[in-house]
Amino acid sequence: MSYKALTLSITSLFAGCLLQAQNNNLTQYVNPLIGTAKMGHTYPGATVPFGAVQLSPDTDTIPYAGPDGKYTGTAYRYCAGYQYDDPTIVGFSHTHFSGTGHSDLGDFLIMPTTGQLQLNPGTADKPETGYRSRFSHSNEIAEPNYYKVKLDDHNILAEMTTTTRVGVHQYTFPKSDDAHIILDLMHGIYNYDDKNTWTFVRIENDTLITGYKQTHGWAKTRTVYFAMTFSKPVQSYGYAQFKKQVYQGFWRRFNVTRNFPEMIGQNLRAYFNFKTEQDEKIKIKFALSPVSTTNALENLRTETPSWDFAAIKVKGQQQWNQELNKIQVEALNKEDMTNFYTAMYHTFLGPTVYSDMNGQYKGLDQNIHTANNFTNYTTFSLWDTYRTLHPFFNLVQPQRNSHMIQSMLAHQQQSAHKMLPVWSHYANENWCMSGYHAVPVVADAIVKGIKGFDYNKALEACITTANVKYYDGLDDYIRLGYIPDDKRGNSVSTTLEYAFDDWSIAMAAKKLGRNDVYEAFIKRSQNWKNVYDAAIGYMRPKLSNGSFKKEFDILSTHGQGFIEGNAWNFSLFVPHDPKGMIDAMGGDKKFLPHLDSLFSMHLPDEFFAHTEDITREGIIGNYVHGNEPSHHVAYLYNFTSQPWKTQERVRMILKKQYKAAIDGLGGNDDCGQMSAWYIFTALGFYPFAPGSETYQLGSPAIKKAVIHLENGNTLTVDTRNQSDKNVYVSKVTFNGIPVKGTAIDHSKLIAGGELVFYMSSKPTK
Template sequence: MVSRRTFLELMSLTACKDLIAAPLLKGARSASDEDVTQYVNIAVGTGGHGHTYPGATVPFGAVQLSPDTFNSGWDWCSGYHFSDSSIMGFSHTHLSGTGCGDLLDVLLMPCVGEVKLDPGTRENPESGYRSRFSHADEITRPGYYSVRLKDYDVLAELTATERTGLHKYTFPASDKSHFILDWSHSYADPKNPVVDANLSVVGEDTIVGGRTVNSWANGRKIFFAMQFSKPFEKLQLVADGTTQPETARELKGVALKAVLHVTTARNEIVYVKTGISAVSAENALKNLRAEQPGWNFDATRMSAHDSWQTELSRIRIEGGDSKQKEIFYSSLYHMMVAPTLMDDVDGSYRGMDDQIHQLDPGQHNYSSYSLWDTYRALHPAFTLFQPQRVPSLVNCLITMAEQSPAGMPVWPLQARETGTMTGYHSASVMAEACVKKFEGIDYQRAYKAMRKRAMDDNYRGLGYYREFGYIPADLEEESVSKTLEYDYGDWACSQVAQSIGRTDDVELLKKRSRNYQHLFDPQTKFIRAKLRDGQWATPYDPKEMGHSKKWRDYTESNSWESTFGVQHDVKSYIELFGGREAFVAKLDNLFNQSSELPADAPPDIAGLIGMYAHGNEPCHHMAYLYLYAGQPHKTQERIRMLLDTMYRNEPDGLAGNEDCGQMSAWYVMSAMGLYAVDPVSGNYVFGSPLFDRATVNLGGGHELVIEAKRKSPDEKYIKAVTINGEKHDRLWVSHADIAKGAKIVFTMSSEPDLKLGTAESVAPPSLEV
C-alpha cells in the first residue's frame, strides 16, 4: 500500500506533467555518424523458435514494454509470436529468447466499447479484450514500438527508459473508451502463478501495486506505479472475479484487475507512464519520478534511440551487403537486452536472500543471466565492446553467490534462482574477468564462493564427481553433460585460485578438470555414460538422449555433441583419439552424419548439420576445433557456411532460441573473425571474417580494427595475418594483445592455405598441468 509521503510524491508527479523527460543515458550521437539503428530488424527471432519480443527497451534496461499475443506454451516464452494476429495488451517485463517462460508483468490494454474482463482467445479475439492487428501496421525500432489495434481503432505507441515505460494511445471519439489493467496477467503455464497481489488507487490518475509470483522464478516479487495523463472518470476494481463497490480504492487477492474509464475525442492522445521495482511500490514511484517526470513522448523516444545509437556504434562494420548488415546489427541489438538492470534509482535492490540491500556507488544489480548459454560468446564479447560494464556484471554475480541460499548463480531471474541448466557457469564469467585482469572486482570474494561450490557443495552430482572422477549414469540424470561442465568449472576455479595465490588448490583443480577422460571410450571414440561399477551404460547409440528412459544422460544433446564438448584441454583430448588426423576424421563425421534424431529429442536440438546443432549452445565452439587439430581451413570453411545459412534477417531468422544474446553473439564474434573457444583462457581463435573492416570501441580511447583484404566477398580462407603491422604465424590472439588497441589484418584467398597455423607449435594454448 502507499504511505502518505508517497502520496505527496504522486501529487508532485501530477504537477509536473508538462516537463520534458530528461535523457536517461548520456552519449548522444555525433551528427557525422551513420545512424546504425536503421540496420536493426527487431523482428528477428519473433518467429520460429527464436522466442524474442518486438517491444521497446533501452540497452540492458529493466523495462521491456512489449505486446503480448499469448502467455502460455514454449514458443510464447517472450509473450509474443509472429504467427499470431491478435494482441492481449502491453506488459512491462519480458524475457529475450529463453527456453522457459516468466514475467509479462503489468499488462495494460486500451479498449473502446463494451467492457470485457478476460482477454479472450487467439481463435476468437472478440470473446475478450484482445484486439486484432496486422504486422503491416507494426513499427519496430530500437527503443520504440507501435501498432494499430484494429478492433478499437487505437494507435498504440511505446517507448522506455531504464526503469520506466511510456505509452501513447491515440483514441477515436467515444464515451466508452477505457483501459484494462490486468494485474493477474502473467506467463501462465499451466495456470496463473500469482499467489498474492495488491492494488491501490491514488487520486484520480494513478495506480500502484505489487505481487508475488510462483513461476519459473519461484517467489519472485515485482511492484509498479502507473500514472495516466487523463484522470479516470469512472473506476471499476475486480478482485478474484468479484467487482468491488465504486468507492473501493484498495484491493488484495490473487486475480486483480482495474477498469479505468475515460471519454475521448477524435484523435485524442492519452499517455500512460509506469515505473517498476523489485523493492516496493514506493520505489517504483521514485523510479518514475526520476526517469519520467513529464509526458514528452518524443523526447523519451529520442533518448532511447540515442542510447541505442551509442551502444550499437561501439562496433562499426564496413563492407558486406545490406542483409549481412541487418543481421549483424540486429544481433548486436539482441546482445544488449540482457542481462537486465534490476536496481532502483536510489541504489537499493532486492537480493537473492529476499532482503533489501544498498549498492555501493557506481555498482548495479542485474537480472536475467542465462549463463549456461552466454558464458560461451556473449560475456567474452562484453570484455571487448562493453568493458565498462564487466566489473559490475561480475560483482553482481559474486554478491548473488554470497546472498543466495542456492550458492553460485546458475540462472538467476529477478532475485530468485531458477536453477535452470547444468553446471555453474557464473564461475566462467568470474574467471574470464580475472584472467583478462579486469579491475574493481574482489577476486578473493569470488574464489571463496567458487571454491565452496567446487570443493564442498553436494550440488547436482558434484559429490559423485569428486568421489568417482565422473558422475555415474545410474545415480544422477544428465551425468555426462554435468561431468563435462564440472570439468570446465574446475578449470575456471583453478585460474582464479592461481591469480590469488591459492597454489594448494590449483594442481588439484586442473587435474580434476581432466575428468572427461573417465568417460572417453577408446573403442568407440565417444564420450559416453558410465555406471557406478565402472561399466559403460548400455544400450548405447550416440544419437540417443541416454541409455535409459528414466532420465537423459546428456543436457539438450547426445553423445555425438558431448564428444566434442571439451573446450579447455583440446590438445590432450586430441591425443585420446590417436592424434590430429583421427580427431579431424571424427569431427568430419559429426558434420556428415544423418540429421535424424530419436523421437524423444528435445526441440532445442535444432539447426542441424549432421549431428552438429547450431540452434543450441553446446555446439557453438565445435567448428573452431579443426584449428586446434592443424586444419584451420576447415574451420574457415564451416564458419562461413554457418554465417551464411544459420542466420536470416527475418522473424524466423534464428536456428534456435536466442537465449539472452548467445545465438546473436556467435554471429557477431564470428563475423568479425574472432571466437573464444575457451573463454577462461583469455584467448580468441580466428575464423573467417565476413566484413571488410570492423572497428571495435574498446573503451578508454582504444580501438580494435579488424581488416580483411580480399578481391571478392567469396574469399573465405585466411592466407596471411598481421597484427600491428607485424607478421603473425598463429591463428589465435590473446586478449592482452588487443585489449589496449590493435589492428589485425587478414589477407584472404579463395583457396585454402594448408600451412598457415597448422603446426602444433602454433596451435592455440590448451590446459597445462
C-alpha cells in the same frame, strides 16, 4: 499472408555495395522483429540497452506444459510473449526475456479498448469475446526502443517506448464515451492456476496507481512492484476478481469492485474508464521496481519527469546508437549489416538492470540490499552466456560485465547455498540447466584483468560454489571424478561441464598466484577423461561400479546422460583441453574425418524430434548450432592440421544460421548467446575457452570493423579481398606483424591496433 513473405529481403538492393556504419544511425540496421517467428523467442517491443523494462506486445500465453503435463515444442512457443504469425494482440506487458527457452514474466499487461468493457482477454480465434484485438503487420513498426501497432478491433493506435525502469505508452483513441484502459494483473507468460500468489493495488489519486504482484513460477517467489501514472485523470475505475476471497470480514460494507481505492487478492484485473475525443492521446508511464512502490514511483519521477513521448523515444534510441557504435562495421551487404547490428542489439538486451535509482534491489534472501558502486543486474542464463556473451562484454562492455560479476557475487553472498548463480532472475535461483558456469564468467574476467571487483573474494566464491556437495551430483563428482549415471540424469554432460568450470577456476587461481587452488582444480579439470570411452571414441555414461552403461545411443538427446545435446556433439566438449581430447580420440588423422562427418551426416528425424528449442534449420548435419554445447566445435579444426576448415565452417554457419528475416534465427537466441557467437565469429576471432585470454582466429564475415574500447583504445579489424566466396584466411597481421598460429590474446587486442585478415577463395593448407 504468411510471415515468410514478409522476410526482409532487401539484400538484393544492396548487393555488392559496401556499407559503412554511420555514427548515430546504427539503429536503422536493427530489426527487433528478427527472431520473433518460430524458435528465436525474441520480442519486438521497446527497451533500452540492458533496460529493466521490456515493453512488448503479447500475442498469447499458454501453460508451461501440454495437457498431458509434458513439455512439447508448442509449450515453449510463448517464451517472449509474441509470435509473429499470431493474428491478435492481448496487450502490452512490461517484462520479457529475450530468446529463452522458458518464461516467467509478462508482468502488468496494459490494453486500451473502446466499446463494451470486457475483462477477459478472449481467444485468438474469437477476439471479439475479450479485450484483445486483431492487428496487421502492415500497421506495425518495431525499432529499438519504439514499437507501434494499430489495434484494429478498438481503432486505437498503440505506441510505446521506455527508459531503463519505465515503460511509456501512448494510445491514440477515437472519439468515445466508452474508452477503457485495462490493467491485467493476472496476465503472465507461462501462466497457470495458482502461479500468481498475490496482488496488491492502490489508486493513489485520479492519475496515479501503485501496487505489486507476487508469482510462484520459474522463480519460486517473485515480487514486482509498480507505479503507473496516466496523462489524463481517470473518470471511474473498478476491478474484477477471478478467485474467491477466503475472507471478507467488514470489507463487505464496501462495494470494493467500483471506485474503491485499494484491491487485494490472488487474481485481479483493473480497469480505468475515460471519455476521449477523436485522436486524443492518453499516455501512461509505468515504472517497475524490485523493492517497493515507493521506489517505483521514485524511478518514474526521476527517469520520466515529462510527458514528451517523442523525446523519451529519441533519448532511448540515442542510448542504443551509443552502444551499437562501440563496433562500427562495414559489411558486404545490408543483410549482413542487419544481422550484425541486430545481433549486437540482442546481446545488449540482457542481463537486465535490477536495482532502483537509489541503488536498492531485492536479494535472494528477499531482503532489500543496496548496490554500492555498481548497478545490480538480473537474468543470468549462464549455461548459455558464459560461452560467448560474457566474453563479448569483456571486450566491449567490461565495466558492465564487472557490475554483472558484482551482482553475481552479491547473489552468492545472499544465497542460502552460498553458490554463484546457475540461472537466476528476479532475486531467485531457478537452477535451470547444469554446471556452475558463473565460475568461467568470473574467471574469464579475472584472467582478462577486468577491473571493478575483488579478485580474491571472487575466487573464493568460485571455490565455494564448486563444493556445494548436494548440488547436482557434485558430491559424487568430487569423490569419484565423475557422476554415476545410475544415480543422476545428464551424468556425462554435467561431468564435462564441471571439468571445464574447474579448469577456469585453476586459470583464475594461477593468475592470482594461488597455487594450491590451481593444483586442486587443474586436477579436477581432467575429470572429462573419466567419462570418455576410448573403445567407442565417445563420452559415455559411467555407472557407480566404474563400468560404462551398456545401452547407449550416440544420437539421441534424451536419457543418454546429456542435456540439450547428444553424445556425438557433447563428446567434443573439452574446450579447456582440445589437444588432449583429440589425442584421446586417436589423434589428428582419426579426429579430422570424425569431425568432418558431424557437419555432413544426416540426422534422422526421429532424433530431431526430441531436440529442444531449435528448428530443423538450427541443425547442420548433426551439428546443432541452435543449442549451445557445440558453439566451440567449428573452431576445433584450429587444433588440427586443417584450421582452414574452421574458416570454412564458421562462414557457412553464419550464413545458414543467421538471416535478416523474421524467422531468421534457427534456435532460441538464449539471452544473446547466439548473437554473441555471431558477432565474434563475424569479427574473425572467438573466445574458445572462457577463462583463457586466448581467442581462436576464424574467418571474419565483415569487411571492416572499428571497435571502440572502454580503455580509449581502438581495435580495427580489417580484411583484404573480402567476399562471400573468399572465406579462407591466407594471412593475419596485427599492427603489421604476422600472427603466428591460429590464436591471438585479449591483452594484445585491447592495447589497440589493426588486425588484418588476408582473404582468399582457397584454403592455405
